[in-house]
Amino acid sequence: MKVVACTWMLLSMCLLGHHLIIYGEANEDQVLDNFLKSRLLKKPSPAVHYSSWFDVNTDHSSDYIQPQEGSMETDKISALPGQPSGVDFDHYSGYVTVDSKAGRALFYYFAESPENSSTNPLVLWLNGGPGCSSLIGAMMELGPFRVNSDDKTLFRNNYAWNNVANVIFLESPAGVGFSYSNTTLDYQRTGNKSTAKDAYTFLLNWLERFPQYKSRDFYITGESYSGHYVPQLAHTVLLNNKNSNQTIFNLKGVAVGNGWIDDRTGRLGKFDCLWTHALNSDETNKGIHTYCHYFNGNDSEQCENFIHKSYTERGEIDGYNIYAPLCRLNSSASTKGSFDSVNSFDPCSKHYMFTYLNRADVQTALHAKVSTWDLCNDLISIAWTDRPVTILPIIKNLMTNGLRIWLYSGDVDSVVPITSTRYALNKLMLPIKTVWRSWSTNDEVGGYVEEYDGLTLVTVRDAGHLVPSYQPARALTIISSFLAGALPPP
Known part of the structure; x- marks a missing residue:
């Protein structure tokens, strides 16, 4: 049964x-x-x-x-x-x-x-x-x-x-x-x-x-x-x-x-991402920075109003990938990938x-x-x-136990954007081992990488929240490099 x-x-x-x-x-x-x-x-x-x-x-x-x-x-x-x-x-x-x-x-x-x-x-x-x-x-x-x-x-x-x-x-x-x-x-x-x-x-x-x-x-x-x-x-x-x-x-x-x-850098980074991608007004972003201090339920009513305004201004888009088309199952205008194609x-x-x-x-x-x-x-x-408020x-x-730690991020995700990840990593104040540089897949820039002492940050160009969905080849390059203990190829 x-x-x-x-x-x-x-x-x-x-x-x-x-x-x-x-x-x-x-x-x-x-x-x-x-x-x-x-x-x-x-x-x-x-x-x-x-x-x-x-x-x-x-x-x-x-x-x-x-x-x-x-x-x-x-x-x-x-x-x-x-x-x-x-x-x-x-x-x-x-x-x-x-x-x-x-x-x-x-x-x-x-x-x-x-x-x-x-x-x-x-x-x-x-x-x-x-x-x-x-x-x-x-x-x-x-x-x-x-x-x-x-x-x-x-x-x-x-x-x-x-x-x-x-x-x-x-x-x-x-x-x-x-x-x-x-x-x-x-x-x-x-x-x-x-x-x-x-x-x-x-x-x-x-x-x-x-x-x-x-x-x-x-x-x-x-x-x-x-x-x-x-x-x-x-x-x-x-x-x-x-x-x-x-x-x-x-x-x-x-x-x-x-x-x-x-939590805090995650929320702040989310709204800064919307602003820097021209999805929110200057006024709304300034209001969030002015009235939203801790994002812990104790912020003012003005904070909540500006957060609501942020979502309203964003409009009906896919938060997973701000440039992706929406699914319209019952519409002839629906944008679909090719049948049997993992690349679209x-x-x-x-x-x-x-x-x-x-x-x-x-x-x-x-x-x-x-x-x-x-x-x-x-x-x-x-x-x-x-849940703890921070995992840092x-x-x-x-890191102290010597584990290999990679944080990778699709750069057109507004749900947990690269902005939030970078704000969080800034709190760790880690020394840089390998400076910011591009990496590639199939002779194209696949994203950017920066290696810190004990942690590696990788971005994936033109990828949303579900990185392997939007950029499967680039995602495979990342996991292959991660498993090999090497940075993605320049």
Whole structure:
């Protein structure tokens, strides 16, 4: 029997009285914006101080590791409906139980490399939100396939990241995508700490299921609110690596795209981005700088008025990519990418993916137990229990432990723009090792890079919030360089 995840959603809709995003319409930018607004409306702010992260008890007893014999073979996908011919890699999907008492299980999709899978590194990918599915990454960004506009067939992504790594896409936390819990209260007490703990438990059990990867070089990557997820999970892994009774992860580094890492600089950078791209007036930007000091819910009414004016002035554009066309499914004027083309991103792709993943034959092929899939679960973010206001101290801690840290950013994203990332990095005051320079892909400038002592910043030219969606070739250059420990080619 399939687990139906929408019962709690319908109940919570009545209890919370909150405006919900229509199925198939949710975006990481909408969810992140709603999440930040909901945090600011609550007084005192539920944001927790980062220092509590350095005292988290992350010890896991042997009860957290479940028997995995035969599960890898069971999870193997024979074929996805509508997949193209000539698929030359193994892929898997299924569930890993992270709390047997609560019945909490996380869904994953795993794509091995077509070549050198036995030696290529292992990469974990996490989408943000909080509350958005990592199948967005698998089916719209860096995964091996994308969905055609017929909602029925797939085409190959020639720039998929599994060309250079074995990639796990994890739907986290429970309640997101196909992941679920049999204890519905779990959906109302999710936060940063529980998400990191469950993701770590997932990894422990997943490596028991795929033991050939236990000693492999391991990297954690993601985008958007994964600016929280990725560093916090990496910190959890490092803490547990000190426990000799646990599996030791060969964690080498982390990479985050357009990541939300600091509340104040994130908000300020967002509005400065709109102004510098001529989407806001001088008056509005001056008003925000004058009246919005902390973005913590205690700003004046004038601040809120200017923020509202900023969004009004921006108009109906795609916040993910301020120069991209909007999806018009029912309009002949809709701008779509070429059929079977990964080089021209179709703004309606999320609708094709939504329809495809809600087909019964696709869910059967994926071994899914949840009958309704959506891009994001806004209710997860509404009920979020904890988050630090800044991740910068955790990033500094990861630097101290010698991890490779890359922050990359599409330069036409207004959701978490490069402006916000640069403002945040300025707070770290890091010495520069390699001065700002351009890098290239296919004899074109792909973006710009600056290497600091312990951290690398990379921009991606003409890329939005979902960098691999808009610039797949440039994104592959970035991840290839990151894994190789070299800066992108000049």
